[in-house]
Each structure stands twice: as structure tokens, then as C-alpha cells.
Amino acid sequence: MVEPTAEPEVVEPTAEPEVVEPTAEPEPEPTPTEAAAAPAGRPGIPSEPFGPALATGTGTPIQIGTDPGAQLLFDVDRVTVPNGPVTLTFTNDSDTVQHNWVLIEGDDPAMLARINQTAQDQQRQLRNTLGSVPPSGTDGVLVATQILNMGESVTFTFDPPGPGTYTFICTFPEHFEGGMVGTLVVES
Template sequence: MKNIQRFLMILATVVFVSCGDEKKEQETITIGEEGTVERTTTTNTTARDTAGTTAEGTTRQKGVVQVNLTGNDQMQFNLKEIRVKAGETVRLTLKHVGQLPENAMGHNFVLLRKGTDVVDFATKAASASQNEYIPEGAEQVIVHTEMIGGGEETSIEFTAPEAGTYDFICSFPGHYIQMQGKFIVE
């Protein structure tokens, strides 16, 4: 009996100590330089990604809008909608958060001109395996990233086109069915 009491007391002490440690950690974060504040904002990204809705996955800094797009092994983009403003500089980072290699589960981001027939384009793209599934000289493509595999990341920078709604897809064969969304320029 006495042993159990002693054990409980020790447990209480451990919990107390770890609480103290946690607090200390928080204080350290708060004290940091201005940059730390930004990092705190970045932490919120996790919540936004989980929500997976509008205008999210984007942050603005010094006139550049950063879009954080991810693709996974289940053929899914994290964003169904990307919103930017006409003429602003867009930096889009595509991160493959899965593990499968490029030849099995490659992902890219392809922004298509207004009025492009997505199915028609994706069908042509599917046969352009020698060119990372971007049809040679395709006029429908405004901009695209390279094709990447699990664990890889790639970025492109471009000027947002005129206002309107554009389609974006992953042009790996068959992926566009799930991996497509709206790129909305306001």
C-alpha cells in the first residue's frame, strides 16, 4: 500500500515537471525574434490544410502570393480551389507528400487556358510520356511544374493571368479525374 502511494507521488511529480517544461518551451517561442511570429502563423497552415477549403494554402508576403499545393499517393491535391489576384506574382510550390515513385504516382501542376477542354487535353497529355506528360507545343498550357515523385518538391513562379476561372490539373495519365481544381483570378 505504502509503495503504491509513493508511486503515485512520483507520478505527480513527473507530470508537474513535464508541465513546467512545456511552459518553458512556450516562453522560449514567444521571446524569439520577429521571424518567430511568422513561424507561428505557419503552424496554422496545418489547420488550414486539414480544412482543405477556399483561399487556403496561400500566404502573401512582399507582393508575392505563395501557394502551397500538395499531392499524395491517393491521387489527391490538397486544394480544390486556388485564389489569386490578376497581375500578382504567384509562387506555387508543389510537394508530393506520398512515397510512390514518379513513374507510378507522378504529380505535376498544369494551369490551362480559359475554355480548355480538360478531358481532351488530359487525353493528349497522357501520350506525352517522353515530355513529362506535357504535349509538345500545347497552347492550352499557361504554366506547369515538372513532374515529381514521392518526397519531392518543386516550385514555379509566374504572373497571375487576367481575371477569370481557369482549370488546373495533374497531367499524369488518369490523374486529372481526381486531381483537378479551379484557379480563380480576381
């Protein structure tokens, strides 16, 4: 004969289970378009001109542009200005390539190559071509612009250290090596 078994004991919970509420909504994952066009202004990615020669006010106005196609050229090789502040409008006239403008003290080939390499190292570290600009405080850089997209321009004033010959280059990957170099002569 089978004996009846007792009902199993039911254990009642003594406290409600703890519910953890999220403190903030998670940020959505960036779409491929957002990732490709990372916003300027992130650490290491300038959103405006910078450098020790940057000045306020206005100076001798000059305009420098780029080749309207894909050639790695500025539209002028040499610019001469009187001693004193200069107001530059730099325009990326290219319809296919990004560019920037970096003014360097002197024309020493080793310094130019070092500054360009510093910009390339910065770009690789940031994993973003908008970071292809020498970091603020790079020795020898007087003033630099952010990377400009096709058709963009930027106007700013800078004050070269005095009469002499200065070099300007584009530090977007492979542009300096491709010949994007010019000369700024400041007369006495």
C-alpha cells in the same frame, strides 16, 4: 616410282593488314534501374516548369500539395489569389505516386480532356512516364511542372493572364481521369 614434288610456293603479304581502331568507347548498356529512372531533360521530358505564363521574380505565395497516400487528389480544390504574379510551391506529398501540376486557361471540359490526352500521347511516344506532360506550346497550357517523384517539390513564379477562373490538373497517366483537378481563381 614416285617423283618428288616441288615445295609449295609461299606467298608473302605485300602490305600489313589494315587495323581499324574504334573512334570512341561504346557506351555501356543501361541497367534496369537507369532505364526506369530516365533522366529528366531528355527531349520531351521537362526538368523544370515551363509555359507562356512562367515569370521571374516573386508573387503572391501559395502552396499546393498532393494527398500523402495513393489517392489521386490535390490537398486543395480551390485557391484564390489577387491579380498579379503568383509564386507556387508545388509538393508531391505522396509516398507512392508521381505527380505534376498543369495550369490551364479556363475550365472547358473538352479543352481539359484534350490537354490531358496530349500529355498521354507524349508519354506513349517517349515510352517514359516522366514525359506525361503536355509539350511546350500546347494550346491552353499556361504553365506546367515536370513530373515530380515522391517527396519532391518545385517553386516557381507565374503570371496568370488576368482575373478569371483557371483549372489545374495532374497529367500523370490516369490522374486527371481519377479526379486530380482544382481551380485557381484570380480576383480583380
